[in-house]
Amino acid sequence: MARIFIVFGTRPEAIKMAPVVKAFVADPAFETIVCVTGQHRSMLDQALELFDIKPDIDLDIMQPGQTLANVTTATLNGLDTLFSENRPDAVLVHGDTTTAMAAALAAFYRQIPVGHVEAGLRTGNLAAPWPEEMNRRFIDMVSRWLFAPTETSAAALQNEGVEDERITVTGNTVIDALLSVSEELRHDPDRTALLDKKFAFLDQQKRLIVVTGHRRENFDGGLERMCHALAQLATRGDVEIVYPVHLNENVQRAASAVLEDTSGIHLIDPQDYLPFVYLMDRADLLISDSGGIQEEAPSLGKPVLVTRDVTERPEAITAGTCRLVGTCTETIVAEAEKLLDDPDEYARVSAITNPYGDGHAAPRIVEAMKNAI
Incomplete structure (x- = not known):
């Protein structure tokens, strides 16, 4: 079994990674370890409860008045210890949060390959959104596997010199989550x-x-x-x-x-x-x-x-x-x-068709990781 760490810390990440977590947990090829940082404590917990996800590890880093530097250093220090002790075969992060950036950096320092869900999004302006544009560019730079939600995001990566074999177009996992919740309602x-x-x-x-x-x-x-x-x-x-x-x-x-x-x-x-x-x-x-x-x-x-x-x-x-x-x-x-x-x-x-996917992004990510590892 390949040991996969899935790391996230905010409510949007939890929503978008919930289908990915469930797809990995259901596949016997993987030992899946879910680690949350608690960057957004109460809002994160709401999403975890809705999707019935019980983290294996909770760093619980949130502090009153925390700065981006606080989030970065607490996440980096906490994950460095965990990665040293558990030595995962891969780390999966999502999007452009400070949690995702720090988790990718911690994995990079330990020479653990990173998979980036929702890779390739760009505005071309480091100030908008800030600091997310810097975060996602950095994560894409250090990731081995780039799961682009659309052909446009894949093209952005290719224009930056990313090799085609590192890119998989999957659709956006948020559509998987949305359709499951809509069906439930x-x-x-x-x-x-x-x-x-x-x-x-x-x-x-x-x-x-x-x-x-x-x-x-x-x-x-x-x-x-x-x-x-x-x-x-x-x-x-x-x-x-x-x-x-x-x-x-x-x-x-x-x-x-x-x-x-x-x-x-x-x-x-x-x-x-x-x-x-x-x-x-x-x-x-x-x-x-x-x-x-x-x-x-x-x-x-x-x-x-x-x-x-x-x-x-x-x-x-x-x-x-x-x-x-x-x-x-x-x-x-x-x-x-x-x-x-x-x-x-x-x-x-x-009446316009949603350009962001068909609700099957998570299974595509699992299959790509299975083939890669």
Whole structure:
């Protein structure tokens, strides 16, 4: 059996790696060890519970007011000891978090081969997103196996000189996760009824806009401008806005300063993945700077306005399921109203096929690793 360490530390990583964990655990060719860092403690635990994943190792590094340097050094020190004691045949990391970067570095120092799930995403701008663009470039540089979600991300790697034999196009694992959770909701009326009750405050006669925002590059005024756009959209009277506000104090401050007690806008706590999928499915429109939402919403037929100036996920922009609108208040309002007020345009965007995969990314990753090892 090949010993595989799967390392992650945040909720988005947990969601996207859950199908990978389950696929490896089910394959007798591998001894799978799941290690979490706890970079995002409570939100990580929510995802682990939903997907019924019990980590073998929990570094539990989260500290109040932690910096990126704190996360990096705690992860690096913790994993260096573990890798020395367990000597895995390979380490799998996901995406572009500080946990993923530090785990790849720890493996590199121990000369353990790394597999990078969701490789090849690029904006070309180290400041946007920051520090994620640096993280993913570094991880791709030291990884032996690069699991690119799309042909576009594979081409980005090839343009940087990565050999073809190191690249496998798999689709995005978040689609695997989304489809499994959506299927669960469709076949569990009791759970759906509980969610209907949880969100009974929503007016079924109004169109629903679901919002998220957390990117660091938007902390310097961008979030406030987005919030002003939401306040303006709420005055239409025919829409209702739900904004699960990220726990980061910069996000909390911007949302409360602009939107607190605004009619038609509900500022709620961050949601577990299951209720958030429920909200996405009920939504008419999403406004977000989240990478995952750019990938997930098209599978549900939901348009997304991306509140960023650049994105490492150009496939959805090219396909037309997402629109890059930045954080200009007037632009966000104008683009939202185009979709809300033009039924033909809305129907056209909603019908576009999701460019991010078919829900079978995890089995492709397992098969590629089996062939390689």
